[in-house]
Amino acid sequence: MEIQVDGSGLDKAELNNIAFFTITPKEVVDFSKIKIEVDGPVDTVAEIFDNTDGSYDCEWEPKAPGEYKISILIDGRNVVGSPFVIDVTDGNSKRSAGPTNDAGDSGDEEAAGDSSNALCPTTKDIVKGPGLWGEEINPKDLVVLILTPKDKKGKPLSLKVEDIAVKITGADGEVAADIFDNGDDTYDIEWEPPAEGNFTVSITCLLYTSPSPRDS
Numbered sequence: 001m002e003i004q005v006d007g008s009g010l011d012k013a014e015l016n017n018i019a020f021f022t023i024t025p026k027e028v029v030d031f032s033k034i035k036i037e038v039d040g041p042v043d044t045v046a047e048i049f050d051n052t053d054g055s056y057d058c059e060w061e062p063k064a065p066g067e068y069k070i071s072i073l074i075d076g077r078n079v080v081g082s083p084f085v086i087d088v089t090d091g092n093s094k095r096s097a098g099p100t101n102d103a104g105d106s107g108d109e110e111a112a113g114d115s116s117n118a119l120c121p122t123t124k125d126i127v128k129g130p131g132l133w134g135e136e137i138n139p140k141d142l143v144v145l146i147l148t149p150k151d152k153k154g155k156p157l158s159l160k161v162e163d164i165a166v167k168i169t170g171a172d173g174e175v176a177a178d179i180f181d182n183g184d185d186t187y188d189i190e191w192e193p194p195a196e197g198n199f200t201v202s203i204t205c206l207l208y209t210s211p212s213p214r215d216s
Contacts, residue, residue: 002026003072003079010070013062017200023072024055025079031056035073035083039083041066059089062088126150129189129204139196145189149205156185156194162188165204 002025005104010020023034036037036046046060055173062068129145147164149157161179168175168191178190193199 001029001074001077001079005081009058009060010086013060013068013086013088015062015065015090017086017130018059018061018173018202020053020057022051022055022057023079024075028054029074033075035076036060037071037073037083038068039071040064040088044068048069052088062086064088065090137193139193141192143191143193145191145201147187147189148185149187158185159187161187161204163205165202166191167202167204168199169193169202170199176198179199 004024004026005021007026009019013019025034031048031050034048034056036040036048038044038046040062042064043065044060046058049057049059051057060070062083065088068086068088069083070086072079073082096163126143126148128148129143130141131143131145149159149164161181164179164187166177166179166189168177170193172194175191175194177189177214180190183187189203191201
């Protein structure tokens with residue numbers, strides 16, 4: 001069976017970071033018949049989420065460097081192009097859902113997601129703010145990101161604040177973030193890096209019946 005694949009989680013992934021992709025079968029498929037298998041150096045489980053629009057969000061996380069084979073099975077059979085092979089290296093591969101940020105040094109920030117209705121896509125016109133895409137931010141400075149959730153066709157999505165999950169992680173653990181609804185389908189995400197270092201910012205927009213939050 002042929003499927004459409006969106007997101008880079010089948011092309012590249014970074015060690016200990018969640019990689020995302022969306023599959024859209026060309027034919028109507030029962031959710032129970034879809035299976036994702038990950039064969040790699042350690043046991044890895046992939047999760048599948050039904051977007052209720054004919055597409056399915058998938059995520060997986062490599063826990064060790066090495067070669068991973070991801071098989072997408074529908075009714076027990078590989079779809080066209082499956083299995084997909086990804087080489088994960090220790091700290092050298094880009095994360096599938098976005099880059100990372102170094103406070104006090106040049107770096108990027110990361111938002112986890114893809115171009116499906118259930119996840120915020122991660123592109124430069126969807127998440128904006130200081131510290132993004134190689135810009136420098138300083139420890140103790142208030143960082144304000146502007147999030148504009150969009151669906152596959154680029155149409156803005158109107159969400160409640162509780163539909164948006166933000167997880168920021170640094171060397172010393174999680175960092176608190178506040179989310180504010182601007183009333184125009186954009187949302188401010190405010191956080192403050194406590195010290196110099198590398199931080200990962202994951203943003204997940206929850207719609208339909210998707211679990212909340214995925215990265216908890």
